[in-house]
Amino acid sequence: MKKNDYILITVLVFVSGILLFLFNLNKNNDSNIVLVKRNDTVLEYKLDEDRIINLEPYMKIQIKNKKVKVIETSCINKICYRHRYISKTNEQIVCIPNKIVIEIKGGDLKYDAISK
Amino acid sequence: MQFQNNKCINRVIITAIFSSIAIIISYIETFINIPVIFPGFKLGLANIVVIVALYKLSFRYAFIINIIRILIIGILFGSMYSLIYSISGGVASVILMYLVLKTAKFSQIGIAIIGSNIHNLVQVLVATILLQNSMILSYLPILILIGTIMGFIVGVISKIIIRRIDDRVS
Numbered sequence: 001m002k003k004n005d006y007i008l009i010t011v012l013v014f015v016s017g018i019l020l021f022l023f024n025l026n027k028n029n030d031s032n033i034v035l036v037k038r039n040d041t042v043l044e045y046k047l048d049e050d051r052i053i054n055l056e057p058y059m060k061i062q063i064k065n066k067k068v069k070v071i072e073t074s075c076i077n078k079i080c081y082r083h084r085y086i087s088k089t090n091e092q093i094v095c096i097p098n099k100i101v102i103e104i105k106g107g108d109l110k111y112d113a114i115s116k
Numbered sequence: 117m118q119f120q121n122n123k124c125i126n127r128v129i130i131t132a133i134f135s136s137i138a139i140i141i142s143y144i145e146t147f148i149n150i151p152v153i154f155p156g157f158k159l160g161l162a163n164i165v166v167i168v169a170l171y172k173l174s175f176r177y178a179f180i181i182n183i184i185r186i187l188i189i190g191i192l193f194g195s196m197y198s199l200i201y202s203i204s205g206g207v208a209s210v211i212l213m214y215l216v217l218k219t220a221k222f223s224q225i226g227i228a229i230i231g232s233n234i235h236n237l238v239q240v241l242v243a244t245i246l247l248q249n250s251m252i253l254s255y256l257p258i259l260i261l262i263g264t265i266m267g268f269i270v271g272v273i274s275k276i277i278i279r280r281i282d283d284r285v286s
Contacts, residue, residue, distance in 0.1 A: 005226035012233065012264045020257035092251045096197070 034068055035103040036061065047087075047104065059098055068093070068102060130173065131180055138165040138185040146193050159266055160232045166210060167228055167274040172281060175214045182206045200246065201239040209235035224278065228271030233263040 036043040036053065045051065045063060053061040058074035067085035075097040083093050086104055093102040142162045149157075162185055169178040186206045190199035213231040216222055222230070236259045244252050 002223055002225075004221050005223055005229070008222065008226050008229060009264060009268070012229070012260055016257045016260040016264075019260070023254050023257065090251065092249070094247075094249070 033105045034063055035101075035105055037101045037103065038099050055098075055100065059095065059100060061102060068104065070095070070102070073098065127177075131177060131184075134165050134169050134173075134177065134181045135184040135188075138162040138181055139188055141165065142185055142189045146189070160235060160263075161266075161270060161273075163209075163228060163231055163235075163267075163270045164274050164277065167213070167224060167231065167270065168277050168281070170210075170213060170217060170227075171224070171274075171278050175210075178214070179207075179210050182210050197243075197246065201242050204242045205235040205237075205239040208238040223271070224275040225268060225271030228274055229264050229267030232267035232270065233260060236260070236263045 032047055034045045034047055036045070036055070038055070043053070045053065047063065047066050047068070050064045051062075052071075053063070055061070058072070059070065059080075060072040062069050062071045067087045069085040070080045070083065070093060073081050073095060075095055077097070080093050080095040080098075080100075080102075086093055086102070089104055091104050094100070139162075141164070142158075145158050145161060148159060165185075166178050166182045169181050183203070183206065186202045187199075190202050194202065209231045212234045213227050216227055216230055237256075240252055240256060240259065244250055
């Protein structure tokens with residue numbers, strides 16, 4: 001019976017490696033915009049410019065050195081705060097209590113910090 | 117020797133004992149916060165109890181013990197969302213472990229690895245569906261790796277415990 005276990009472990013490690021490879025193909029350096037979404041409001045900012053964004057029920061987001069991090073929040077679990085920075089396209093930081101999704105997208109910024 | 121006493125009170129007692137041990141193990145785990153990428157990351161050591169129950173008692177016991185453990189820890193320490201993920205993961209995990217056990221093709225170690233990986237996988241899938249967010253899937257590779265390692269550890273410990281129980285009884 002132990003033989004099947006070895007096969008299982010090998011297959012799993014293999015699958016894990018393949019998934020890792022596939023997922024990394026997507027993340028490229030075409031990252032430009034930081035999107036901050038709450039319900040239907042979307043704010044856009046450039047990734048290149050360092051700035052600090054203050055949001056309503058108290059959440060501070062910092063864009064610095066092309067990295068986005070949450071520096072202060074009012075939510076209980078502070079999961080978004082413990083999350084490391086995000087810097088690549090499609091990476092996200094989500095704060096469910098505050099209903100905020102911070103996302104990095106590629107492409108061009110149409111205006112400067114707009115809300116739709 | 118299989119546990120065969122069918123008196124109702126004995127069934128309740130043995131279930132309670134196993135559940136308590138599983139709950140205590142899970143409780144201690146809530147303090148172990150490995151600062152990995154993933155919030156809410158738990159070592160699944162309580163599966164040891166579930167696997168021992170699968171081998172020495174029956175599927176029904178293992179199932180109920182797992183549910184009780186997940187419910188109590190989830191209600192005490194988790195949120196509504198985390199409860200939904202955990203229950204789905206736990207149910208799928210026990211059922212699949214039992215099915216694999218019946219085929220008798222893997223040892224306790226293989227079953228433990230399968231159990232923990234299924235638990236993680238189902239949790240991730242349910243979270244993806246509920247949150248409408250497919251970014252969580254990008255955690256799969258590391259989840260599989262860590263799930264396999266932890267599953268191996270759980271399997272080894274389960275194997276030792278089951279062997280000790282067998283030795284004592286015979």
